[in-house]
């Protein structure tokens with residue numbers, strides 16, 4: 001990858017450990033819900049041949065969700081909520097197209113400023129060769145991890161094909177994630193769940209629930225003063241690497257300029273439901289449990305007041321002059 005394509009951000013960062021699949025330390029970190037890059041898993045080795053030609057030949061006739069953005073950012077939003085929220089401006093546009101149409105969109109990017117990002121959950125519309133490749137993923141290893149850490153079921157595998165320069169802005173997910181890089185390089189900037197106060201997520205009822213309001217490339221320190229205190233940990237993942245992104249850990253993912261052609265990155269993620277709640281809650285709560293409690297309070301108040309816009313006012317009445 002082209003090291004000049006590494007965006008400069010106003011914060012120092014640590015490096016995410018990069019350990020072998022054979023190293024016991026790898027599993028100690030996962031057990032502690034800490035990020036780690038795991039090498040030599042061969043998790044998606046059978047997908048190493050998934051270049052655009054092979055995918056064009058074998059992905060089948062199905063439709064794929066492709067997002068377009070006239071910036072390089074692809075901030076996720078809940079499309080149903082977006083429709084109900086008149087004042088909300090969609091940060092990207094979602095298209096449902098065939099793979100050949102996606103390739104056409106890719107080509108057009110070279111002569112417009114538009115960026116595209118295919119983000120499609122792998123489903124049974126794909127061709128038999130892709131099914132074979134999928135069945136040859138290292139399920140033995142990943143199922144052993146699922147069992148060892150008590151994770152819930154595999155909810156989906158998202159296929160991601162993005163242009164170099166694409167950015168998925170900082171957000172957290174409520175699932176465990178083995179993020180497998182197939183081709184190209186991605187810079188992954190992670191923040192631990194206890195940095196919630198520095199990252200100012202949108203309200204839970206907002207279309208951009210779970211997404212930070214802070215633009216890492218242009219932070220508004222007046223609105224988000226605590227952002228100065230962030231302490232990220234980061235790494236660059238390349239072909240064959242698997243990054244464990246623990247549930248509730250914030251992450252921003254950036255596709256780096258590749259020297260190869262065409263300038264795309266290909267990844268597949270493995271989203272698992274989290275482990276069941278422990279029989280006995282230990283105190284103090286973990287940062288993840290604290291985020292979960294805050295989410296539940298926001299949801300409950302929005303329902304009790306029958307208006308998400310009234311939640312802030314009620315919380316201020318509870319806190320100001322009383323819990324400060």
Ligand SMILES: C[C@@H](CC(=O)O)C(=O)C(=O)O
Nearest residue numbers: 160168173177179253269
């Ligand atoms: C979609 C992905 C980011 C990216 O690869 O652009 C992500 O956030 C995740 O796998 O949780």
Ligand SMILES: [Zn+2]
Nearest residue numbers: 171172173251
């Ligand atoms: Zn994510």
